[in-house]
Amino acid sequence: MEFESGTQKQKGTFACLKMVALIALCLILISPAESFDPLDPTGNVTIRWDIMSWTSDGYLATVTLFNFQLYRNIMNPGWTLGWTWAKKEIIWAVMGAQATEQGDCAKFKLKIPHSCKRNPQVVDLLPGAPFNMQFTNCCRGGVLTSWGQNPSGAVSAFQIGVGLSGTSNKTVKLPKNFKLLGPGPGYSCGPAKIVPSTAILTDDRRRKMQALMSWNVTCTYSQFLASKNPSCCVSLSSFYSDKVTGCPPCACGCQNNNTCVTKDSKILQENATSPHRKSDITLTPKPLLQCTHHLCHVRVHWHLKDNYKDYWRVKIAIINFNYRLNFTDWSLVVQHPNLNNVTQVYSFEYMPLLPYESINDTGMFYGLKYYNDLLMEAGPKGNVQSEVLMKKDKNTFTLKQGWAFPRRVYFNGDECMLPPPDSYPMLPNSGHKLPTTITLMATYVVFTLFFHLVVTLF
Template sequence: MGIFFIPKATSCILFLFLMSCTCFISTDAYDPLDPNGNITIKWDIISWTPDGYVAAVTMNNFQQYRHIASPGWSLGWTWAKKEVIWSMMGGQTTEQGDCSKFKGTPPHCCKKDPTVVYSVSSFQVSVGRAGTTNKTVKVPKNFTLKAPGPGYTCSPAKIVKPTLFIQADKRRVTQAFMTWNVTCTYSQFLAQKTPSCCVSLSSFYNDTIVP
């Protein structure tokens, strides 16, 4: 059987076509097994402090098949201003950062981009240098979520209607001073370090194909 020669231009076009067919990878955070599933992070300011606020941060898992196992959640963000975390309940940051500018008892965390780890679905955080009114508080940016592995993409924080809290005796309702939500969705493609769908197509770099 003879040798067939394919022009270089045709070989390149064929290579690109096969690459698009066999190695297409979506960068969207989308889980085909649970297309409407997500994890919603709710950040409620429940009280004001002399230089900031106390917030209750709650995670709601609306995924059908992905449950959060040990070691639990890992949530990160970037502060919009020069905020610090004075104290926490129900979680802790992985690093304290440089708190050398503070005298006396230092804050729990001074990092611009803290990461909080916790094993339950909520924690409480006291934030300083943050503003003490709805007009001076700025929502954090660049939220990231690992629960416990990678694969999640989080939306920007969106200010929503303040959360209502029903007291234990169900006779009184209180309201958060300010609330914002962040929605995180899972993608199997983003969770994989290397794509498993692709095959080697190095032979298409050659000018000839030998059957």
């Protein structure tokens, strides 16, 4: 009996260990580590909440969003910021933004609040908003550029008047459950944390105003949480081969009647002829993809164009397959060991990224302002392209084994699917040797025949 009891204890212990291991695995899969980006390890969107003055039943605060991500923009339809009040707070007024819902404000008779929702959601105002509703760094429709591309366009702010909240640092409770929505899924926000009070410059930048209380919220992006499939893929070609390596089949999903449309679809004709439908698309763009074997929104094509004595040239093209979505202020990040010797980029802007001090193999390409910074929807104008000239590193440069093709490619912050390495266009080594072999064989045959002829005659 004692032996059986010991055996049962061992089984119980083993079962407990299995359960602990399973729980640990689940925590790893859903942990914030999924949002870690090795090319932008500190990238995040920070929300700063600064109380600037107290009111009779609450406070007046400035809320600022900073997109500290090096190469990930927040595109149309822009950011939507949501949270849950800790008590029974209300929003009396907002400048530079607006709540999406007013909620039930029936108990207020004389002055009606802007929003009585317990879990409000706030959006940026559109460009051209009335002057008396504007606030510093507002009114861009929630669109934020990346910090690496344009720091001045990576900041958005609004002013909010909060009531029924308490009127001191001791009575105000921090909002909970912050959510960054709008640009799509993928962002997860941590809890609000009190930080040292912020010193804010006035509009004329001649005086600093000290906040009475400040807290920060940090939101990070995870492509894993955003979508189970990539949104872009990469195709390859080279001057030394007729072979074009296309995007892998079903790289971003597989075709069916619900996921894509053909070029002659009636839906596309209706979009082109109906102004009303066009306006709807502008306000709430929904994917309408062209049917392709890869089913990606965007394809990036890398063409190895020329090989000189000291330099080599690459042509990059970005093609949009979405009939309903333009990409404003797009960005393309490429990782390749020879990007540390970029000599000239012809029609894109270029900025090297330095995630680690000793490595300089990653760079960001983006469009020239007012020229090609807008990637149009699918169609004849739905592409942008440029050429890149790089100086050879004599110690590492080679055309063998696909070395000249990129290691990683990101479009608008999402990693694109590359073809498998064994499908890359390879150097035609056997093809170059073929003429020489044929020549030697022909020479040998001619010489043999001539030798036999001479022997026969003489």
